[in-house]
Amino acid sequence: MKEIVVISGKGGTGKTSLTASFAYLGGEDVIVADCDVDAADMHLLLEPDFEEKEDFYSGELAYIKQDQCIRCGKCAKVCRYDAILTIHNVFTVDSLSCEGCGYCARICPTNAIINRKPIAGTWYISNIKTGSIMVHAKLGIGADNSGKLVAKVKAEAKEIAEDEFKDYVIVDGSPGIGCPVVSSLSGASFVVIVTEPSVSGLHDLKRVYELIQKFKIKAGCLINKSDINPKLTEEIETFLRIENIEHIANLPYDEDFTKAMTNGQTIVEYSNGHLKEMIDKSWNKIKQLVTNN
Amino acid sequence: MKIAFTTQGTTWNSAMDPRFGRTEFLLMYDEEKDELTHYDNRDTAKDAHGAGPKTAQKLFELNPEVLITGNGPGGNAAAVLEKTGIKIIVGATDMTAQEAYDKYKKGEL
Amino acid sequence: MKIAIASGKGGTGKTTLSSNLASYLAEHREVVLTDMDVEEPNSGLFIQADLKHEEDKFKMVPQWVEDKCTLCGICQKVCNFHAVIQLGTMIMVLPELCHGCYACSELCPESALPMIPKKMGKLIEFRSDNLHFIESRLDIGEEQAVPLIRQTRNYIDKTFPDEVIKIYDAPPGTSCPVIEVTKDADFVILITEPTPFGFHDLKLAVETMRKLDKSFGVVINRDGIGNNDVMDYSEAEKIPLLAKIPNDRIIAEFYSKGQLIYKEVPAFRHELDGIIAYIKTLKDLKQ
Secondary structure (H helix, E strand, O other): OEEEEEEOOOOOOOHHHHHHHHHHHHHHHEEEEEOOHHHOOOHHHHOOOOOEEEEEEOOOEEEEOOOOOOOOOHHHHHOOOOOEEEEOOEEEEOOOOOOOOOHHHHHOOOOOEEEEOOEEEEEEEEEOOOOOEEEEEEEOOOOOOOHHHHHHHHHHHHHHHHHOOOOEEEEEOOOOOOHHHHHHHOOOOEEEEEEOOOHHHHHHHHHHHHHHHHHOOOEEEEEOOHHHOHHHHHHHHHHHHHHOOEEEEEOOOOOHHHHHHHOOOOHHHHOOOHHHHHHHHHHHHHHHHHHHO | OEEEEEEOOOOOOOEEOOOOOOOOEEEEEEOOOOEEEEEEOHHHHHOOOOHHHHHHHHHHHHOOOEEEOOOOOOHHHHHHHHHHOOEEEOOOOOOEHHHHHHHHHOOOO | OEEEEEOOOOOOOHHHHHHHHHHHHOOOOOEEEEEOOOOOOOHHHHOOOEEEEEEEEEEEEEOOOHHHOOOOOHHHHHOOOOOEEEEOOEEEEOHHHOOOOOHHHHHOOOOOOOEEEEEEEEEEEEEEOOEEEEEEEEOOOOOOHHHHHHHHHHHHHHHOOOOOEEEEEOOOOOOHHHHHHHOOOOEEEEEEOOOHHHHHHHHHHHHHHHHOOOOEEEEEEEEOEOOOHHHHHHHHOOOOEEEEEEOOHHHHHHHHOOOOOOOOOHHHHHHHHHHHHHHHHHHHHHO
């Protein structure tokens, strides 16, 4: 079983649309993991049935038991996040400011403060229209995407893939370069980077590649909207050559991306023409690269 | 020599876990005693952040000379491992612990 | 007056709107544009201005004093973030994971872990006539955006008088950094695309703004693609629709080159006028 992770430093490059298309082309052979939990949009294209669900707890949050609180104010004094609120001499915790360090609970003289694990979101196992299964999650407001949630979603997807003898797990990776994306990449067989020829696209591609290198994972790159700025596309291609990143394909700026999405479809379902053919070819190339790896 | 493996199980036939920080087990092989032991690391699934350094700290206590794993450890874990002096061998993915050990011995990793 | 520009998902045109709106406003008055996406700041790619000021930003982290330490292990036990690790006879601090809670430092019986400042990033200030541009950038490997955002907000409050318009370009999403940016904003502009992805993520952003009790409005970018869901929703929820930026390939091309769009595309400038007119009514309401 091979794990393919699709990432892009910045948003709006078409990463999710392409990942969903690959999942569609792979059909029953591909288990899908949506680890872009900040903007989990894959479910809009793959028609999940939310068959199984489970709440997800993460981090810690201080909670003050009012019947044990003697209003000494020590907690407020040690808190560096101004998360202890005092209203009419009643001490409570501002859950959006508390970072869960647990300091207040440790120094409370009457043990009135406990750390609770708050619900950070919910994760689901769904049957999807490709005939396969998707693992996905929904975060609560102000909840941080974390390495833990990403690891959880991926681990579930992998277990299903192994139990059912599937060939691939395809992961819609987290954005940025922080802990969640580290967790997305960890354990991957191959990384597909989706980028676009804009000044910010190139900038973010370089940042995210720095991270991939640390993990020593083979990478390939798709340049989307490549005809928007041919000069920058060339610059990206040069970067790929120098860094020995597989150049999978250049895709054109095409409003079928949006039209397919509006229909709740993947691009390969919606478009019959040239674009579908190119995505088809890209998927075959990725499979080949993963196998030869 | 003591060698550590990141694995998904507790025997020689267990598949390697390509992850370091969130590996399920640390499998330990003591060559002199010909003894195979393991540490259950599945507890890290509870940690939102910092799984890497926590596993590195555990590994230090287990005191192997060599660690064989899949992908390279992330930044924070790598910083801790550097201080421990444990030699890190990466690239052991898609194989069992036994296969990883044999490859290591032949100098193929 | 402080205006934050935010969006549920990335790539909907936050940076395009904030850099153009700020530059356009600056033709007639003083404006501060701040890129609060401290992990991936890139508004600067669209702004040409002269460097005026630069300062390193620090956070407080513990430093191990070996001579005083008795290796009791309390520090690593009290750290919920695994930022303090004991390796045999050594205590190791991982500054990138440290949240600066002071627990290890203040609970150490030997005072062997004093807090010291550690650089986490940099604030840079540029100026071009009326436009002040501020960018804060986290150092690579630093994971916590919130402290740097907080310090950047403080810097702006201290440096610029109230009457100067301040525009914050927020990071994407609905997590802690976004909340930190929008916390003290007088008004939040949520920019989205009229597509299912854009709509889905807009609803999350609206939920967040309501939880924070913020006054906010919606701008639709790439109007003409997708469907009417975003418009119908805004109407039903009584959220003011401030502007509809037309879908035009030419805008994508100017953006890709890092050029300001309002100077080239009159229809785009017209939409900015609409946003500005709305902001002005807000100001009147306040006074």
